[in-house]
Amino acid sequence: MSATITIPAACRTVPELDVDTASIGELAQDLLVASTQIDDVGEVAGGSARVPDWTGAGSSAYHAWLGPFGYRADAMSLALRRVGHRVEDHQTEMARLDDLRGRLAQAVGQQMYALDDFERRVRAHVNNPPGAEEDPASYDATTTALQQESRTLDQALRNLDEQITSWETDVDTEETAMAAAFRQVMTTDQVEDRYGGVADPADAPLSRMPPESAGPAAAREWWESLTPAEREAIMTAAPGAIGNRDGIPAVARDEANRVSLDRDLELWEGLGDDRTPEEDRQLENAAAAQDALEEYEGERDPNGNEIPSMLWMYDPDAFGGDGRVAVSIGDPDTADNVAVNVPGLTTDGREIGQYTDQAFNLHQSATTADPSQTYASIAWIGYDAPNDNPFTGDSARVLGEGAAEDGGALLADSLNGLNAARDDDFNLVPIGHSYGSTTLGHALTDHDVDVDRAAVVGSPGLGSGVDGPGDLDVPEGQFYVGRNSDDGVSGLAGNGWAHLGPLGLGYDPSDVDFGANRFQAEDSSRNGTNDFGDSHTSYYDPNTESLSNLGIILSGGEPVGAEGVHDPFFPSWGNLNASPEDPEADRDVTHPQTTP
């Protein structure tokens, strides 16, 4: 008997797709940031640029110019924004098509391997017919099976061909649509025809935005009432309105603040030598924020999960140019545990990099302590911290509580904003270092906040009148203190070694009579003398007792405890080596792992 076994035709290979979706994202971002500035100029022309009391020919000419200029700027802003968002959609679609291409190419490879194998087996079968003593029925059965396999394989290969054709059509459709979106608003006439006089979709929702005084819950409710298109419009037209607004989701704040950051960098870097000293300072703040974000872009936790880094707060001009900025390592709206790290003296926006490093170290430490949970750790330069040496310049502000009092109010707003942004149960853990602990003390005493735990390290006191954890708005037993026995700043409390009394910043929280949970925080650089350098600044260093215990606290565990300090009863003026009785001073320092 003669039978035919067909070897199916090979399927096509998948065409190359030369695309870089990350670069497309940068293109979209540049267009959106530029549209933000054009939107601003349109808004100025339509309002604040007018001089109502000016009369005469000059006034007439000026005001007659304002209308058409503003009209054109508004239309251009909308057009550029629309194209920018279309490029964002293009990025998403091309990423999908690139991914699909990869899977199709893999499937083609598998089917071609199967085809080669099939052809080899068919040839072997055909070249080895049954001998005289062999059963022809068995040979025929194999022939039938191979014929069936041929049909199945052919169907699979034709299906793949169809999928490749469909993929090509999708690529072509998307490319054509994207190119058309560029060409549709190439000239100013096209722009005005399409967008002239069109209401900005951001205007109506912005007019409904509740005032700051309404609180973060109202801001969140407003945000949730918006359509995706309205949110998208606000993000570009008025990023400053939501970037630092408590109650707005962190993801939206981050996106809005990055638009503002990009715009600022473009402006100030472009000015070159024409920058004023104030602009130089603002540029330094902005560049520091950019560097901090880039440093942790794509970073992964010890479990291999990507950690988002977010620009949670950004105002490079705040506090007389010191800047107000916060970077979150991890998403504070979804993490099981959220730390807000409050720095102390010598802090301004230019130093967000080093504080983001610390926030990252804490994130790593907490994940090492309990990998089953998720974390967000915020480097919060959110108040006007004294930014000079404690004994020169701003020293008067350091030694007083004014900045901490003002900062406490701002910190309380941020803590309440974090709570208001979510409905689920999570742990909120503020951590104050140095003067930041005094600021934290004010947030926890002067304001109504809801935190689960709190910790301070290197604290000179939590403010006058705070004599124990019971004075703080923290659940009982959930207040922790870390202090290196050599840390000179810790002695600046009213009852510390310096014995500043009412001039100090409150009761030493590491003193045994304060009643906090003290945890081990010794540093290997200690030498038995009061130190204002490394001993005071190493609490977030990797593989230290302090960072390990802070990570454990953030994860909800119990840190390795330490006995409290016995501060001297009498002043030790003029004797920097006069130390309190600290049981920790003689203990061997350990080096627990804080990273995998």
Place this chain on the structure above:
Amino acid sequence: MTLAVTFLEVGRRAHGWDEQNLQLLASARQISDAPTGGLTSAVKGAADAFLTSWHRHVTTLAEEAESTGDDLRGAVEDYMLTDDYTASASYDLSMDEYAEFHQNLVDR
């Protein structure tokens, strides 16, 4: 509002348009520097043409803003040359405003 105070406002608007000029120039630069290398060849040509056109459009806006600032400053200078400027300014403006008014003009 007196004439001197009104022209103080005009001077401030002139400064405002100078700032808008700088910011629009930054936007124009950002547009022309935007990367198109990640696009496929079928799209890149249209994107490059778009960026070239828009750099020109936004630069034109910036130039109009600058020109308006110049015009407003010119109006203020014309006013300052009138005989009654010094007298009315000294009556109508506080010292701080007077200093700012002058500084704005000197800066330009």
